[in-house]
Structures are given as C-alpha cells and as structure tokens.
Amino acid sequence: MAAPDQHDDRHDDRLVDWDLAGRTATRLVRPGPLVSPAEARRVVDVVREAAAQSPPHVARVSQLIVPAGPPARVVERGAWARANVASFASLLSPVVDEALDERRARASRGSLRGLGVARRVTGVQLGSLLALLSSRVLGQYDALGEGPGTGDLLVVAPNVLAVQRELGLDLHDFARWVCLHEETHRVQFAAAPWLADHLRERARALSGDVLRGPGGGADRVAGALRGLRGALDGARGSGLGLLDLATTAEQRRSLAEVTAVMALLEGHADVVMDDVGPAVVPTVATIRRRFSARRGSSRGLLDAVLRHGLGLEAKLRQYADGARFVRGVVGEVGTGGFNAVWSSPAALPRPEEVADPAAWVRRVHG
16 A cells, blocks of 8 residues: 555645546536426427537538537536536646646655645636536537547536526527537537647647746646636636736737637637528527627637636627628638638637638638
C-alpha cells in the first residue's frame, strides 16, 4: 500500500477534482417544472419526435449533406450537468496534468500539498456552475470531448418545457425550433471533420498557457469559476472573469479567434433555425420575437461561458454579428459560397471579419 504522501502526490494534487464536481452538480441541480409522469413522458416524446424530424430541414436550408447522426438524447438537468463534467475532464485533463507535472518539477512537496484544498474548491465551483447552467441550457451538441459521449446531441426536456410555458409558445413548434438549432451544430462539425480537433487544440493550448502563467493554479481557476457563477447570478464584482486569466496579447488574440468561431457557429445555427420557415415551424416568427427578448436562453455551455465569463457585455454584439455575418456572406456569394467556411481552418472568419462579411468574402473568394 502506498504511503500517505505518495497517495497525495498521485491523486490528491490534481488541479481539478472532477469526481467532486460531478457530485456537487448532481446535488445542487434545481428541480424542473412540476408535471405528472404522463405529462413528462409526453414532453419527452414531443422532443424526440422534433429531433428526429430536424435533419432534412437543416440539410435543405444549409445545403450541407452529411450522414445522419445518432438519435438525440433527451435528458434531465442532472444528466446534462454530469455529461458536461465528463466533457470538461476529457478536454482539459491532459492540460492540467501537464501543468501539474511542470509544477511538481519545480516545487517542494510542502507547496504541492496545498493543492489538495484548491483542487477541491475548483471541483465545487465547477459543479455549482454546471448546476446553475443546467436550468438554463436547452440543448447542446458536444463535439469537443473525447471518448464516450462525444458527438452526443443533448436536449434538456425540463428546460424546453419551462421556457415554452414562460413564453406561452406552442410546445411542438418550440421543441422543433430548439432541435433545429442543435442539429445544425451537429451538421457543422460533420461537414468540417477537422473543426472539433481545431477547437480542441486551441482550447487546450490557451488553457495550458493560462495554467502555466503567473498565479495560474487551481486557486486562480476556482476564482474565475466563482466570478463566472456570480455573473450568471447577476452578482457584481464577484471574483475574476475568465478574461482576466488571459494576460498576454497572444492569449487574448487566441481567445478572440475562438470567440469568432463561436460567433460563426451560433450565428449559422440561428439563421438555419429561423430560415426553415413557417411551413416547418408555423409560429417561428413569434418564437424568435419572444425568445430574443429573453436573452441568452438558447445557448449551449461554451457559449454561456464565453458570454458571461469574459467580461463580455461589450462582446455580445459579436454574437448578434454571427447571424449578420452569415446573412451578409450568403447575400454576396450564396449559401454555396458561404459553405466554403467549412473547408479548412484558414477559411474560418477572423475576429475582425465577423462584423465585416465583405472582408471575409474578399479574402476567401478573391
């Protein structure tokens, strides 16, 4: 049996306690709308049917023909939170393990023992953040994790029902509208098989730079998560924003490039979900009008993090610019010309091009 200090080095000095994050998220998830078992089954059936009907409509509007994916998983809030803990762990564990190895190499054993508390704090902060987001996120396509669950299209049925009731929408139309958005994300990553690796590498590189920077340990990351949760709760001045972790010009540029890609993905999905038209979603105009007034509810996890965690109010217009970018490019070169964006990393819009579609057209199409 390993001695206690050996156990500490091997297991208790990780920068994030992923298991604790999962347990915390499960414990803190808020209950969904109160419904009878029969009504819950009906909502799940409506969402499943909407997801199954979405692919041909997305293919028609996007002009992207890709193989059909596995059926959407209709989940409750706790399952969504646990899936995202696993996704975060898959995405970031190689980075944090490498950062920890470097820290071990240059630190004393005594200073490493202090990581035990920080990693648990980080696990609790991540779990509480995901528990909060689990009541707000309608759906998500997980393309960035690795291993089981990667490529899953999730729709959070209690949240679809809660928003439908809050806004007084037709349940079948709203479920179809949400599923069109998430199906578009699946199609984007299928049309650009390199895109998941590209974003995964950029996210890991940026995270590694941050963790190796001055004060870039678990305690600082926990402070950023605490500040992010405060921002989502409407608190003011609570801890660091994630943008504060990117301290160099190179890191901020990398962050801007990732944000530009997110603007593209979200803007394109918004355009597709609206452009299917009333023949598919009869109340689409009403849904868009009421939903736009309810800010930020249609976003997936990474978008929610970027929107709220980066000191982002000034950047919110970039997300609106994502849809304007898509419509601007389509207006100049058509949908086929726009779809060149999925051809290679070089064709992705640069940060300054998101608000200037003509600049992207000139660079890519000449």
